[in-house]
Amino acid sequence: MAKENFIPIGPFHPLLEEPEYFKFFVEGEKIVDAEVRVGYNHRGIEKLAESKTYEQDVFLVERICGICSTSHPFAFVQAAEDISGIEVPERAKYIRTIIGELERIHSHLLWVGLAGHFIGYNTVFMWAWKYREPVLDIFEAISGNRNHYGMFKVGGVRRDILEKDVPSLLKAISEVEGFCSMLTKAVMDDPVIQARTKGIGILKKKDAIDLCVVGPVARASGIDIDIRKDHPYAAYDKVCFDKIVMQDGDVFSKAAIRLLETIESVKIIRACLKDLPKGPIDADIREIGIGEGIGQHEAPRGEVIHYVRSNGSNYPERHKIRAPSFMNVPSFKKTVIGESIADAALITAAVDPCYCCTERMVVVDRETNRTLKTGEELVRLCQEKTEKMIK
Amino acid sequence: MNILEEIRTKFGSKADILVKSKKRVYVSVSLDDAKDVISYLFRILGARMSIATGIDTRTGVEMLYHMAFDKHDLVVTVRTVVEKPELKMPTLTDIIPAANWIEREIHEMLGVDFIGHPGLERLLLPDDWQAGEYPFRKKTFDSEKEGEPHP
């Protein structure tokens, strides 16, 4: 029951960046309902895309999200190529795959750090983000930038990986593998993390199917989907890797899947670097035909899908963009109801809403509609629960 | 299971099937049949609703439901046109809960009314956005070709 007064919304915790607004309604300590208000980040990109050329749109969609910045170009160029069946050179497919998997590693490490902070393990945050740096260095070596790599174009990729650089890249990726393995073992074997995350925030398989969730959120609930295996593209049908699927649907499963996927990503990158075929990296496309196309990519958060309709001009007539979080964020409601507010921050983060959403969280009392706790306080509650467990 | 055969057997001439490639199929249906076809794909054939695209045309809003068959490396897009000026169609949320946000977005961007939707509130647009203003509606249809529903 409400005792406290209204606290101005605005949990501006330095680690919680972005403007979406999660509202948790409580009775006592228990969450009875939840809402999310999105739109703070809406920049009208789909509409903007119609007034920019296909080449410009690749750069535009890269900036939909900073973390999966290659995922949207990956899906978009494939949608454009799907319109008239453009064949991309083999070497370009392999390079695309390498970039996509490097991104998966950096994104998952980022998430592990964030989740670690929420639980109160700041060393996990520091480690994960520290070990992200070599991945960003590899990006910089290949593309010239740590983030927003500008590697994709319709018909191929914009930059090549030089033969002379391959040995040093292989060495760097082996080091990445070393600490991914170490981090995975450390996190998955830790009894406190297990106690803190197992059985929490469960998304049942039936709900996951009805909500058409994607990515690690789906795979944690026993849904066996991964666009890389199910709708193969780029070089994914040429490399061996495992689909990581678990059955419990809890926060632990979601974390474990992400960690184990980094190891699979290293395998893929290594195989692609070793087998990189010779040849051109660009089909040198001059025009997009009339028609429509669909492109899909398994981003770190799940399926990204783009649909493009072309009237033959340089500008897309319609460009539909769907990020994985659009399907996954609604599932948070199913996973928090019935849980304690001490777990709210963690469960929300487990959906991995593109890191954008967990800032604006608020707890509201059911009867009086008064705000009881801000996002910063919710994170502190989450950390305190861990401390009590350790004692 | 051959997905296209199942659709042909069940719906016959009601489903106009265009096979663009091995991975891409477009099925045009009337507005009255759209819900039945999509339900069949979801409930019986096990498709996943990946997303729906809305496109403004002169005569109506063209709705494209992109249904992914993950075990078959196939995306079947169900196409129908919601006629202007009524712009109404029945909601899919009673069959596919994932349609909730999808329909909210199309409603605020294009003005389609999904009858029976539990709450067609604003999703992405700001609170102070002018009601009745739909950002994805085209102001004019310049050329003859632009604005026609896809054949």
Added chain:
Amino acid sequence: MVDLFKWGLKKSPWVFHLAASACNNCDIELLDTLTPKFDVERFGITLVGSPRHADVLVVSGIVNRQSIERFKRVYDDVPKPKLVVAIGACACSADMFRDSYNFVKPVDEIIPVDVYVPGCPPKPEAIIAGIIKALGKIK
């Protein structure tokens, strides 16, 4: 008294990060400055959780119609003397989003900006340099 305050400000600036509508890349590079490789805290720079405790406001992203009110409010909450550092192409000039139906105005037409750090995203070193440059404005 004012000089002592300004000396204190220069020695250990507290930074509040305000993300408008951003893709988060600048935000992540800003957070990267906390990590051991860049270790911004050795300059005495600390990220704080409330604008009311801040000396320097670091801004990223573009201002859209949904975020403008909160944006202005946060700026007003930062006590004087305050400095504003705009990081990233979006905060500097709004970049490719100017024609969007949801775009309002560039950041520097809403609040005064002291230092612009361009880049998409700017590297952590550039962000740190930007903050230090802003501090150098205090005479």
